[in-house]
Amino acid sequence: MKQNSAVAGGKTVYGASVGILMLETRFPRIPGDVGNAGTWPFPVLYKVVRGASPDRVVRRAAEGLAEHFIDAARELVADGADGITTNCGFLALLQDQLADAVGVPVASSSLMQVPMVQGLLPRGRRAGVLTISRASLTPEHLKASGVATDTPIVGTDEGREFSRAILDDEPALDVELARADLIDAGHRLIEDFPETGAIVLECTNMVPYAADLRQTLGLPVYSIYSFVTWFQAGLMPRVFDPRLIDQRIH
Secondary structure (H helix, E strand, O other): OOOOOOOOOOOOOOOOOEEEEEEOOOOOOOOOOOOOHHHOOOOEEEEEEOOOOHHHHHHOOOOOOHHHHHHHHHHHHHHOOOEEEEOOHHHHHHHHHHHHHHOOOEEOOHHHHHHHHHHHOOOOOEEEEEEOOOOOOOHHHHHHHOOOOOOOEEEOOOOOOHHHHHHOOOOOOOHHHHHHHHHHHHHHHHHHOOOEEEEEEOOHHHHHHHHHHHHHHOOOEEOHHHHHHHHHHHHOOOOOOHHHOOOOOO
């Protein structure tokens, strides 16, 4: 009997299941950054939300931008995305609005990993958070991500480079100074909250320094990279060919 070789259409782009909503920025996006397409081990779709600056999204709680993000997310879905994520952890505030509007899974913020990471740890240990702006990360952001309000949190606000360069959208970034800011913040997190057993990076621009934190602090580090790779694995599960099983008798 001849097999049906017809395939279904309906999209414009195939093979890129994750759509990423991008802030409009000019700061360098080095390898590891969400906005560097080479970061991902699979194809992704990008959509820039015009007018969504780091300052407006982080320091001003994305005021007036909800509909812009919703429209951009709908365009990504129409183009072929099966799930939506963003390039800023502070967009957790839009999680419910985005999910309701687009009708596909939405992973708006790396912070959404915190409850899962907490569940992995032994009693007496806690998941801690590093954020780009402790002053701007409110209980509302935490609630929107399902994160307990007493979660250990430290920001890179006191650093010399990272927070300033990103939030002020500067055209240059001193990577080594930024790395030092992340390491310093990690040490403060452990000093202030010695019960910390794992770290979740709120900011998507922190991914390039995750391995440095792991090596220096000796704790597991989770980021938007770990979150979206897990997210994508559900949107496009790997296909295993049973014909490849080794039939040899050992």
